[in-house]
Amino acid sequence: MAKENSFDIVSKTDYAEVTNAINQTTKEVSQRFDFKGSKATVELQGKDLLLSAEDETKLRNMNDILQGKLVKRGISLKALDYQKVEPAAGGTVRQTVKIQQGIPIDKAKEVVKFIKDSKLKVQASIQGETVRVSGKDRDTLQEVIAALKGKDFGIDMQFDNYRTN
Structure with missing residues (x-):
């Protein structure tokens, strides 16, 4: 698998x-x-x-x-x-x-929509005040991070908890 x-x-x-x-x-x-x-x-x-x-x-x-x-x-x-x-x-x-502490729900929806519109093979889901992005390929996840850094959502964002399951 x-x-x-x-x-x-x-x-x-x-x-x-x-x-x-x-x-x-x-x-x-x-x-x-x-x-x-x-x-x-x-x-x-x-x-x-x-x-x-x-x-x-x-x-x-x-x-x-x-x-x-x-x-x-x-x-x-x-x-x-x-x-x-x-x-x-x-x-x-x-x-x-x-x-600001945590991502507001409206901004989280905007981030998820942006990720889905990018047509990259990843899934994005809102989990409380965070957004989890998962996919099979690490390079694709790196592309998502680069795309998110390139767009201004008007909120402070960090990327953490990078893991392989």
Whole structure:
């Protein structure tokens, strides 16, 4: 019987690296001249980031610093889902940033449809928050990975659990 090869398409964010990026951002904001006397903060609340500052300009500047720190730590900016900027108490503004963990079902369906439309001899199935791709030929699986890397689905994707059964 022929061997079946498979891999999983996942979307995982390392919260330890996110915490390190937040700490570095907080330190840089406290030392920068344009933030002197400012109450600008970045904090992790549950699985979301909460950014707050006096005005939208400072919020945007702090967000730029945070994004730079996240990229240096290997966190893709596609894993961040920015919500609307809203006014907060004391004349400040805040913004919630959701961190993507797992592939949303609509994006998973889009990935599976893309794989099926590629006409490669593989099967793709949605399993919870991951997509499993399996096929007989390893080279075909490599072609699927290359095709997926070439298309932007608007989400952060990693390929893991590559195995031969």
